[in-house]
Amino acid sequence: MDLRSLLRDDLEELEEYVPVKPLDVLAAEIGLPVDRLVKLDANENLYGPHPDVLAAIRQAPFHIYPDPGQQALRAAIARFAGVQAGNVVAGTGADDLIDILLRLVMPKAVAIATPTFGMYRFLARISRATPVEVPRRPNFDLDVVALRHAVHGGAGIVFLTSPNNPTGNPVNLAELDALCSLDALIVVDEAYVEFGGQSVVPLIAEHPNLVVLRTFSKWAGLAGLRVGYSISNPELARHMMSLKQPYNVNVAADAGARSAIAHWPEISETIACIVAERDRMAAKVAELGWLTPIPSQANFVLFAVEGRPAKDVAAALRSRGVLVRYYDRPDLANYIRISAGRPEDTDALLAALSAL
Numbered sequence: 001m002d003l004r005s006l007l008r009d010d011l012e013e014l015e016e017y018v019p020v021k022p023l024d025v026l027a028a029e030i031g032l033p034v035d036r037l038v039k040l041d042a043n044e045n046l047y048g049p050h051p052d053v054l055a056a057i058r059q060a061p062f063h064i065y066p067d068p069g070q071q072a073l074r075a076a077i078a079r080f081a082g083v084q085a086g087n088v089v090a091g092t093g094a095d096d097l098i099d100i101l102l103r104l105v106m107p108k109a110v111a112i113a114t115p116t117f118g119m120y121r122f123l124a125r126i127s128r129a130t131p132v133e134v135p136r137r138p139n140f141d142l143d144v145v146a147l148r149h150a151v152h153g154g155a156g157i158v159f160l161t162s163p164n165n166p167t168g169n170p171v172n173l174a175e176l177d178a179l180c181s182l183d184a185l186i187v188v189d190e191a192y193v194e195f196g197g198q199s200v201v202p203l204i205a206e207h208p209n210l211v212v213l214r215t216f217s218k219w220a221g222l223a224g225l226r227v228g229y230s231i232s233n234p235e236l237a238r239h240m241m242s243l244k245q246p247y248n249v250n251v252a253a254d255a256g257a258r259s260a261i262a263h264w265p266e267i268s269e270t271i272a273c274i275v276a277e278r279d280r281m282a283a284k285v286a287e288l289g290w291l292t293p294i295p296s297q298a299n300f301v302l303f304a305v306e307g308r309p310a311k312d313v314a315a316a317l318r319s320r321g322v323l324v325r326y327y328d329r330p331d332l333a334n335y336i337r338i339s340a341g342r343p344e345d346t347d348a349l350l351a352a353l354s355a356l
């Protein structure tokens, strides 16, 4: 039997999503123990989850199926975000919500303001939507005119990120307001909003086509648990609920997310430490003279690298156990992105950079 003939015909054209490698694999590749690695390549929270959140996860009722209606979780998120439970849908990370939206709209094309998070493009291709990349302006602000053209050209969803990954800048609210008048779903991914930048959630009341995505992966240190949510017009949320996988949020993720919300006051102190460390890291790295930080409102900083290839810088840091992300492509030529960690992580980064 020709197995290939049974499968979708565009498999060879799909692009692979290149994820960061697991810690143990990286440690084995580099030849260092896992605890010597300084992981500043995936915008994770190096403080990890709050101990009480871990305790809540352990006590989750693992022997029963989760609530497909996500009642307790949606209510907790709604109180946390200052909206109604009917505005909220939870998912297996923000990535799940991106996928749900693509399946809800089934657009023939989507507009993506680049450079940005690669998942929009990856999931769009899988949903057979053409990703239309709309380059940001030289200062990384949105090109509103070009985004409008993309929608007029058939894009049914516009993916925006605020603060943007990897550039760290937020969307301009007046520009977003103008974009919301377009005939398309406008998705604003606020995965990093707890670290800075103004939320666009208040605009949802005026714009039924605006959807905000959030996650527990970054601020709550729960990237491995996979839980995120959307806030939108209730009608849209209802349609998303009817289309999602019924058990998309597992019982551990449900318990962990609700406990993180309950411990927001303590966790927000850690967030303040990460923000302070981001700014110290940016200033100290800039002092080296060959790395220029782009102002960031997220838990990472993008640096323009001068005088040497960013790829070589990332490789040299890697050999010293410090993991960062590099970019070398037309819209982001010769940059590295470094996540903000704990003070000792910044110190290790600075020592490794100074040794280059």
Ligand SMILES: Cc1ncc(COP(=O)(O)O)c(C=O)c1O
Pocket (backbone or CB within 6 Å): 042, 043, 092, 093, 094, 095, 096, 117, 161, 165, 189, 191, 214, 215, 216, 217, 223, 226, 227, 228
């Ligand atoms: C902009 C953006 N959105 C979403 C995500 C992923 O969120 P989650 O872990 O909730 O799927 C990331 C992760 O890096 C991101 O950078």
